[in-house]
Amino acid sequence: MEMRKKTTNKYPAKVLEPMSREHGELCLKIKNNEVLSTSDAAKLLGITKPTLMRKFQAKNIEPVALKRNPVRPRAAPIKYWNKADVDRIKRHKDVKQTVKRSRQAKANAKSLHEVWAQSLPSQYPSVTLCLSDGCAALRDLARHANWCYDNAEKATLTDLIAECLHGLHRQGLVTECLSYDEVEPALVCFSCDGEKTKTWSNGEVHPCGRCDGTGVYRAEVRHPHHLISVDAGDESYNWSLSAAKSDWCTPQGTADAPPETTGKKLATTKHDKALALAKHFRGLLND
Structure with missing residues (x-):
């Protein structure tokens, strides 16, 4: 052989x-x-x-x-x-x-997605019937947005979620809205290691020129956020949006910063279905 x-x-x-x-x-x-x-x-x-x-x-x-x-x-x-x-x-x-079979499978999958998207108006004719599945789709898209590296796709998904939550707020379906600050901790000056002074070669001690003697390279930064909750069926869904994207919501109180949502990639089929359902949900909320 x-x-x-x-x-x-x-x-x-x-x-x-x-x-x-x-x-x-x-x-x-x-x-x-x-x-x-x-x-x-x-x-x-x-x-x-x-x-x-x-x-x-x-x-x-x-x-x-x-x-x-x-x-x-x-x-x-x-x-x-x-x-x-x-x-x-x-x-x-x-x-x-293999390429021929793959192209045929993609074409069949695309046609199935189109058929499924066309059936959404009859399957979910009202906000009430679409509330539970629509919120679940928004939750999955939020996790996918935390995973993806494409800033443009992340911004598109975040805007879609914000529009849907705005519609839920207009319908009176938002259960709770709390405010919190997302904190970026201060960065210690890398030149003086936070000691505020530098010792020159002749032994003289002077304030650090990099941080002007403060010991901090960048001060603590706080980004205001809103934690928005919606009850759908037996589950409660939470989303975190920046205050700039959710200025339509008046916070009812303050809350601690929630744990960071773990990013989770959605498979292509699940992503397409969740995106189509979220867009249909947005249309129902805006009617």
Whole structure:
């Protein structure tokens, strides 16, 4: 039985340091489109990353370099592959069939989402019937907004949630509104380490020039927020909005800062359904 020849690596199988020569060479190859990351290769082929990894393993193809993820340093490093190896995978018959099935599945899923979105007016004809599921969709979108790294998407979701909560307030469905401050702690001066003074080379002691002798590089910053609660069915939902986005709500008292909401990514199907339901909920509240 003939054994496949294993691809040799130009770079060692270790995470490259940002200031190293190998890292600079890798950046140049990325710019010249000679190597591709796993995500870029999967997008080029039109298949998912797990499917692409299985294709690489079947052909004994190994990454040419590993680079630390700049956004999530503790996550697994980013793998980079030779463009020639990716093109070889692209020409394979199985990949072409996989791409065809994937495109067909996406088209079917899109049509199912459109059919589901069109059924929302008959399924939820009033605010009362949509209240529980609508609040659950807003909660899931708020968690997704805390997870996502795209500031534009995060701002869009936050504005949608604020508009829905404003509509709930107009309908008299907001149970409670409390105010609290989100605090950014003061930063100690990194030049004098908070000692307020610096000792010069001749032994003289003078006020630190970086912080003007205060020992604080940046003072404590407080951002006013509103904690808005809505009761829907047997559950109580809470959202935190900045005071600027919820100026229509008059706080009934003060509260301690709530624990930070854990970000949770929504799968594509759940995200699309939650977004469609939230937009329908907003339309009902604005009628």
